[in-house]
Amino acid sequence: xxxxxxxxxxxxxxCTFLAMSFLxxxxxxxxxxxxxxxxxxxxxxxxxxxxxxxxxxVAFGDLTPGTEECYATGTVATVSTNAANGYTxxxxxxxxxxxxxxxxxxxxKIPDVDNSGTIASPATxxxxxxxxxxxxxxxxxxxxxxxxxxxxxxxxNNKYAVIPATxxxxxxxxxxxxxxxxxxxxxxxxxxxxxxTGSYSGDVTFTATEVLS
Amino acid sequence: xxxxVNKIKLxxxxxxxxxxxxxxxxxxxxxxxxxxxxxxxxxLALTISSANYSFGxxxxxxxxxGSGGIDVFVETSAPNGYTLAIxxxxxxxxxxxxxxxxxxxxxxxxxxxxxxxxxxxxTSKGLGLTVYSADxxxxxxxxxxxxxxxxNNxxxxxxxxxxxxxxxxxxxxxxxxxxxAFILDVPPSQKTGNYSGTTIITATxxxx
Numbered sequence: 001x002x003x004x005x006x007x008x009x010x011x012x013x014x015c016t017f018l019a020m021s022f023l024x025x026x027x028x029x030x031x032x033x034x035x036x037x038x039x040x041x042x043x044x045x046x047x048x049x050x051x052x053x054x055x056x057x058v059a060f061g062d063l064t065p066g067t068e069e070c071y072a073t074g075t076v077a078t079v080s081t082n083a084a085n086g087y088t089x090x091x092x093x094x095x096x097x098x099x100x101x102x103x104x105x106x107x108x109k110i111p112d113v114d115n116s117g118t119i120a121s122p123a124t125x126x127x128x129x130x131x132x133x134x135x136x137x138x139x140x141x142x143x144x145x146x147x148x149x150x151x152x153x154x155x156x157n158n159k160y161a162v163i164p165a166t167x168x169x170x171x172x173x174x175x176x177x178x179x180x181x182x183x184x185x186x187x188x189x190x191x192x193x194x195x196x197t198g199s200y201s202g203d204v205t206f207t208a209t210e211v212l213s
Numbered sequence: 214x215x216x217x218v219n220k221i222k223l224x225x226x227x228x229x230x231x232x233x234x235x236x237x238x239x240x241x242x243x244x245x246x247x248x249x250x251x252x253x254x255x256x257l258a259l260t261i262s263s264a265n266y267s268f269g270x271x272x273x274x275x276x277x278x279g280s281g282g283i284d285v286f287v288e289t290s291a292p293n294g295y296t297l298a299i300x301x302x303x304x305x306x307x308x309x310x311x312x313x314x315x316x317x318x319x320x321x322x323x324x325x326x327x328x329x330x331x332x333x334x335x336t337s338k339g340l341g342l343t344v345y346s347a348d349x350x351x352x353x354x355x356x357x358x359x360x361x362x363x364x365n366n367x368x369x370x371x372x373x374x375x376x377x378x379x380x381x382x383x384x385x386x387x388x389x390x391x392x393x394a395f396i397l398d399v400p401p402s403q404k405t406g407n408y409s410g411t412t413i414i415t416a417t418x419x420x421x
Binding site: 051058059099110132189192194195198200 | 241242243244245246247248249250251252253254255256257258288289290291292384385386387388420
């Protein structure tokens, strides 16, 4: 009996402790937590990549005066840029009233096309016209209407212009980033009966410039 | 005081950070070149100011020279110019002028292209040709005349086969003109009637 009287309070206390612990009223363990943030930032710089992906050499071959030649392979200018407003494509040849095509005598030149066509206002290359002309016949981004309704490199509906001496915007590809955006160009040539025989060559320079704002 | 110094330091640091945080505006542009080549072949174009040379009525012994010369225009890309030749495809001493009877001809003048001679009025007979003007170096053998009816012109017979009457050397950037004229007289025995014929002018580019 004495033993019972001894263990009863002890068992009751133990049961009470366990019940309180089960119900979450037991002794608390101490714990700690903390948070922080890392800000990640970067500035994407402007980017532009430009290459002539086709027709970087325009070889007219033998040319008979009075018989105009349209080079059958278009010159394709391909531009990729992240500029928000696209890019412009300029063209020039560094030569005034003449085309860049110079005779091996280093003096005689083939003239610019005489159809009164300018980059701002290209004109048809007629049978009576002579000289070197350039025309835009296709573009991924909105071909300007001034270049005529032609759709292929030697389309008779293409319009041609004198290649200016200094860089002049000949095509504008507006709007968002561009990935491999192309514009396709045609070259046409005829010469007068008096054009000195022989080999001529010269360079036309295209410049792609991004439009940031 | 210490608090104020710390604020100034913070302000300086903020300004400095702001200064180095400005992103520069860089405009990217790239260029590419396209090379164009062509070989211009030789070209030559020949035109004449008139395809007819009419003497009108002719009295034997009184030479006639028509009413004007013929300008021969040549455009060529040839680096060394061109030559001008003439012929009538009529053999012997006859000229191209054939009677309407289809048999009788007027004779050639006697001088040759190698050695033209001044027309002797009343003595010289036949059909003669002269070069009286040229943009490029008229040959001295054609005399000192400068107009189609100049008495100082020297004349030749028109040969049967093409023979060079003028060489225009050097590259021509424009149209090069040579002027020719004819003269005609006949002996009293020449059959009356209408005569006509054709002479052929040939321009040949000189490449080398």
